[in-house]
Amino acid sequence: MDLKLAVLSRGPRLYSTRRLVQEAKLRGIDVEVTDPMKFSLFVDDGAIDIHYAGEPFTHDAVIPRIGHSITKHGVAVLRHMEQLGIWTANTGQGILQSRDKLHASQILARNKIPVPKTTYVRDSIDVEPAIDFVGGLPVVIKVTQGTQGQGVFLRHTVHESRSLIQGLLLTGKSVLVQEYIAESHGKDIRALVVGDRVVAAMRRKARGREFRSNYHLNGTVEKVDISEEFEEQAVRAARVLGLNVAGVDLLEGNNGPLVLEVNSSPGLEGIEKASGVNVAGEIIDYVMSETAFSEVDLDQLLRTVPGSGVLSLQLRNHPMMVGNKISDLFKTSHEIPVFALSRENKLLWNPEPDVQLRYDDVIICYGELNQLRASLKSAILGVAEQSLSAMKKDQEQA
Ligand SMILES: Nc1ncnc2c1ncn2[C@@H]1O[C@H](COP(=O)(O)OP(=O)(O)O)[C@@H](O)[C@H]1O
Ligand SMILES: [Mg+2]
Incomplete structure (x- = not known):
């Protein structure tokens, strides 16, 4: 080797x-x-x-x-x-x-991974609306860049929340107000993701009245078997954040897992001891199996060729196209530039031309950008014209 x-x-x-x-x-x-x-x-x-x-x-x-x-x-x-x-x-x-709790939760939410309700506050006048939005008191208040439990607080009144937030904003911190998941008070799940699977998991518990279960705050750890649902959300969270090795923190909410955060340099001591799994060995095995290939950022690669790139089209922004086939969209171009369709968190590579488009789909195309924009525009126009003339026909018949 x-x-x-x-x-x-x-x-x-x-x-x-x-x-x-x-x-x-x-x-x-x-x-x-x-x-x-x-x-x-x-x-x-x-x-x-x-x-x-x-x-x-x-x-x-x-x-x-x-x-x-x-x-x-x-x-x-x-x-x-x-x-x-x-x-x-x-x-x-x-x-x-993943180190910015706001950015991470934006990416998680966009990918339909369950997260606690969260608001970003910039000013103390935002405090009351934020508390209302997350479902009322008590609330968890966090700085976006915190770690090891520092910068995470539980507050029970508007007054306490406001004065804490004012102090944090004054010292230049970015602040989040988050729904307090009461049923998970003082405990959470840490799932260690390597590649596309959870190799080890543990439950962490806080001591005494503390509500934060971080290992570094003297919390205790124990082995836990997590359900497939927890595994799936942990793996997806790491994946959408672009991490191959990650410690995913999950709360056990009444309606299932909620992803709190994803750590890119997860500590190995607690999890190896609690789970009995050789996590370091799993990571090295993964490195050995993966180093033969490296992932490419397609967008960046295509940018090296002037004028070409990747475009995506969200169907929700063009609802008239819903129900059409992919091929209907590109009647005028001699070939179909769609190379993937993102649907229900899955990517369909080279979708068949007769796949029917749905409201939540995202079409991904690549190639010469000007040409792509032109053919997408004419596709959108074409569909709009079609439905207009269909409407006219209906009216004429009526
Ligand atoms: N919304 C919440 N509801 C209940 N407990 C929470 C919530 N947010 C955080 N906690 C507790 O606080 C701990 C630390 O929060 P976390 O967001 O992971 O910050 P850090 O990056 O500092 O570890 C969590 O492990 C969990 O035990
Ligand atoms: Mg944490």
């Missing part, structure tokens, strides 16, 4: 870092811990390069364990690596969007 792997971490002695190195060595992998702060990034006319501690960086794959305090820098390093074709377990983009 000649894979050269780097674990990007500032703490070679941390449990999670040590375990990853240990499991990689057991599998004969050439592994090294590299400090994300010691990379130099070079950008030149049409070319980029990366050095580590003054030497060219020649590893094939990395497992990022980027601490919250160095997110911005770590993500820049990862972006550089991705452009150089170095395989990474989690992309910079995935890490960035």
Whole structure:
């Protein structure tokens, strides 16, 4: 095995870092811990390069364990690596969007993954409407960039909520007001996702009157068997946020799982001990099986060809087209530029031309952008004209 792997971490002695190195060595992998702060990034006319501690960086794959305090820098390093074709377990983009609780919940909600009702507040006059929107008191108040339970509060009155929020806004924090899931008070589920499955899960419980169940707040952990529904939502949450290795926090709501957040550098100690699963080994096995291929960002790839790109068309914005076949839309063009149809959280690749369009579908096309826009426009116009003339005919007959 000649894979050269780097674990990007500032703490070679941390449990999670040590375990990853240990499991990689057991599998004969050439592994090294590299400090994300010691990379130099070079950008030149049409070319980029990366050095580590003054030497060219020649590893094939990395497992990022980027601490919250160095997110911005770590993500820049990862972006550089991705452009150089170095395989990474989690992309910079995935890490960035999962660390912002507002951005993450926007992406989760857009993908129909259940989340607690949440409002973003910018001003103290927003506080009362926010509390109403999430279903009344008590409410959970969070800063968007918090971790390990710091920056998460439970408040029982409007007055307490307002003064806390005012204080947070004054110190420049972005604030969320969230529905308090009472039935899940003091506990949650942590599901460890690797690739497209949950490899281990645990229930975390807070001690005493504390409502936050974070391990770092001295919470307890225990093994738990989670239902398929929880597994599915955890896997989907990691997937839509662009993370291959993730710790997904879920609350057990009365109506099923609610995804709270997705962690891109999940701690391994609690979960390995609670579940008895060799999670580090699972991660290394995954890296070994995946490094042969790397995912491409199709949109970015196509942008390298001037004038071409990917377009999507949301049917909900063009309800007149609902019920038509894909082929009806492209009568005038000699070939159908649709390469995927997003429907009910699934992607249908190369859909048949006679697939009937539904209200919630999203059509995805690629190719020469001007041409694409023109044929989509004429398709939309064509359908509109058709239904107009059908209407006229109806009126004439009546
Ligand atoms: N809306 C909520 N209802 C009930 N408990 C919550 C809610 N939000 C957070 N908690 C509790 O607080 C803990 C920390 O919240 P979380 O959003 O995961 O922030 P952090 O990133 O700091 O871990 C959760 O693990 C959970 O136990
Ligand atoms: Mg959490």
